[in-house]
Structures are given as structure tokens and as C-alpha cells.
Amino acid sequence: MSISWVTVGTPLPSGPVRVAVTDLGVAAVSFAGETVTGVPGRVGLPDCADEARAQTVVARLADYFQGRSRAPGLPVDWRFTSGPHRVVLQTLLAEVPYGATITYGELARRSGVFDELTEVGGVAARAVGQMMGANPLALLVPCHRVVAADGLGGFGGGPLGIETKRWLLTLEGVLPATLDWNGPDPAVLP
DNA sequence: AATGACAGCCGCT
DNA sequence: AGCGGCTGTCATT
Numbered sequence: 001m002s003i004s005w006v007t008v009g010t011p012l013p014s015g016p017v018r019v020a021v022t023d024l025g026v027a028a029v030s031f032a033g034e035t036v037t038g039v040p041g042r043v044g045l046p047d048c049a050d051e052a053r054a055q056t057v058v059a060r061l062a063d064y065f066q067g068r069s070r071a072p073g074l075p076v077d078w079r080f081t082s083g084p085h086r087v088v089l090q091t092l093l094a095e096v097p098y099g100a101t102i103t104y105g106e107l108a109r110r111s112g113v114f115d116e117l118t119e120v121g122g123v124a125a126r127a128v129g130q131m132m133g134a135n136p137l138a139l140l141v142p143c144h145r146v147v148a149a150d151g152l153g154g155f156g157g158g159p160l161g162i163e164t165k166r167w168l169l170t171l172e173g174v175l176p177a178t179l180d181w182n183g184p185d186p187a188v189l190p
Numbered sequence: 191a192a193t194g195a196c197a198g199c200c201g202c203t
Numbered sequence: 204a205g206c207g208g209c210t211g212t213c214a215t216t
Binding site for chain 2: 108120128129130154156
């Protein structure tokens with residue numbers, strides 16, 4: 001299996017992202033400095049084995065960040081996820097479109113991987129929170145659209161992480177733009 | 191195989 | 204508004 005890591009510049013507060021590409025699609029997207037577990041070669045230098053494929057990834061993500069598309073539209077290589085984690089991620093991708101949000105608890109319920117008797121007390125929601133933190137496919141699987149029942153919830157990547165979540169939700173029109181908003185003009189979004 | 195760290199939720203003050 | 208209890212996953216040892 002060949003795997004290539006590509007660094008992609010973004011307007012996010014967290015800076016560029018690292019994208020792992022395989023023959024089947026995108027295997028991982030991580031914010032700079034963040035470690036992605038379970039994906040080989042995460043500490044190696046960029047290995048752009050296929051320049052054309054890398055350019056496609058860069059172009060699609062740029063379209064998304066500039067408001068020209070509502071989804072990166074890139075194929076996902078799911079091989080580095082498994083079990084309940086994979087089910088929850090796929091449920092999220094399939095059921096929560098651009099501009100929508102879902103709570104941790106609701107996503108847990110929709111995924112159906114948690115025993116119904118254990119849903120009380122927000123236990124399942126907590127497990128989903130941990131899964132989101134371990135999401136190897138940031139941006140592609142929209143973990144930023146998963147929010148707490150009474151607020152924004154959290155995000156990985158340190159103090160900048162929550163700012164990144166805000167930025168993405170602002171891009172998608174869920175949150176109002178702030179004065180220092182550096183994204184595309186909401187008036188020209190599709 | 192065991193352990194610890196968590197990106198939550200609910201009910202009660 | 205602010206506590207505390209309640210758990211299920213996953214990564215690491």
C-alpha cells in the first residue's frame with residue numbers, strides 16, 4: 001500500500017493541515033502538530049508519490065475553504081477506522097450536511113452502536129466526544145458540526161482547536177461572522 | 191489484560 | 204448558574 005502525506009495551507013486559526021492519501025482516497029487529515037493514531041508514516045516527511053493526486057486534494061480543500069463548494073468531495077479510505085468508531089463517523093458523514101449541527105447525544109442515538117439502556121446520563125454522548133477527539137478524518141468527516149447540548153462543546157488541538165471549530169461553523173453559516181472574520185464574504189457563499 | 195483520560199448529559203441545589 | 208454522579212471508548216502500558 002502506498003501512502004502519501006501532503007501539507008495543505010488553510011485559512012484556519014490552526015494553520016496548515018496534513019493529509020494522508022492512499023490509492024483508495026484520503027486516509028487521514030490532521031491539524032499541524034496533531035498526531036493521528038493508527039496511520040503509518042505520520043511522522044515522516046511528505047512523500048508526494050503522486051503529484052496529480054496531491055494537487056486534487058489541495059484544489060478541493062481550497063474550494064471548500066473559500067466557500068465555492070459545500071463538501072470536499074474526496075473519496076475516503078476507511079481502512080484506518082473500525083468498529084463503533086467507524087460506524088459513528090460514517091453516520092455523521094451521511095446524516096449531518098453542510099450548515100447543520102447535531103449534539104453528541106443525538107449522534108450517539110442515531111449511530112445505534114450504544115446499548116439503549118446505557119444512554120441515560122449522557123454516557124454514550126461522552127463516548128462520542130472521545131471518538132470525535134480521535135477522529136482521524138478532520139474536515140472530511142465533519143466533527144466540527146457535533147456540538148454540546150448546551151453550547152459549543154470542545155475540539156482537539158489545544159487552545160487553537162476551539163477557534164478552529166468556530167471558524168468552520170462560521171464558514172458554514174451556523175455562527176455569525178465576527179469582526180476579525182478572515183473567511184469568504186457570507187453574501188457570496190453558494 | 192488492565193489502566194487512565196476524556197470534545198457530555200442529566201438532575202438536583 | 205453551579206455542582207456531582209454516571210458511565211463507554213480508545214490509546215497506552
